[in-house]
Amino acid sequence: MAERMVKANGIDIWTEDFGNPDDIPILLVMGASAQAILWEEGFIAGLVDAGRYVIRFDNRDTGQTTCFDLEQESYGLADMANDSVGVLDAYGLDSAHFVGASMGGMICQQVAIDHPERIRTMTSIMSTPAGGEIARSIFMGETPELPPPHQKIIDITVKNMSEPPLTLQDRVQSRLENFGALAGSRSEFDVERFTAIFEREHERAANWPAMNNHGLALMDEENRSAKMQGISTPTIVIHGTEDPILPYPHGEATVEAIEGARMVTLDRVGHELPEVIWPQVWEEILGHTAG
16 A cells, blocks of 8 residues: 555645556545544455445545635535546546445435546445535524434534544544434443544544635535436445434435445444444445456
C-alpha cells in the first residue's frame, strides 16, 4: 500500500491504494465527518486478497485533504462526486467500482447521475436518497418523508456542533459516544478498537472541526429519488435493520429509486460495519464487482 497526495478538482486529496493496480479497481468512499481510515485495513484486506485493487481517500474537510470555510466557499454532493472522479483521474483509471458508506453512498449515487461512464457498479451502504432532508431534520427540525434519525442521535449531533470538544481526550470520547450510539445489537461496540482509530484520526487531522462541515453541506441537497430513476449502474444496497440515523426504510427507498437494484439486509446491524459482518459484505461486493 502507498499513500499519495493528489491534486483533483482543484483541491489536494489524500489517497492510499492497496493491492495490484492490474486487478479489478474499487474506490471506497467514506461518509460524513469520517476519515478514510474508517475503511479499516482488515476490511480492505478481504477485498485485496480476492483480487481487487482498492483505493481509499479522505473526503474534503477530513483528514489531510483540503478543508473549507463554508462561509467563504460552500459546496455540495456534486462537488464531492467530482472529487472522487478526480481521484480516478489521478490514478489513471477510466472507471472503477464504487463502494460508499452513508454520505459516501450519496456521493456514489451522485457519480452515477453525473458521471455514469466512470462508475462500473455501485455498492450503496447504509445510505439514502434523502440526505438533505435528514440534515434539515437534525439542524432545522424539518419533518422528512422518510423516518428521521432517533432522538438520541439528533441530541448527540447537535451537542457536538454547539459545544465542540477541544482536547484529544474529549474529542475521542465524543466520537466514541457518537459511534457507540450508532451501533446495533448484532455485536458489542468495540471501545478499544475505535479508541485507537479516533486517536489516529485526531493525529492526522489537518483541521479537526472541519469535519462538521459535511452535515451543513448537505442542508441544501434535494431528494435524489427522481434523478436516481435514470441510473443504469448495476447497484446493490446494503443496510442494517437497526440503523438509528438512516433507518432501514432509507435503504428500501434507495432500492426503489434505482431500477434493478438489489437489497442486502444486515440483521440487527446499525449505522456501522462491524467486523462480524465483514464476510457477508465481502461476499456481496466481490460478487457484484466480478464482471
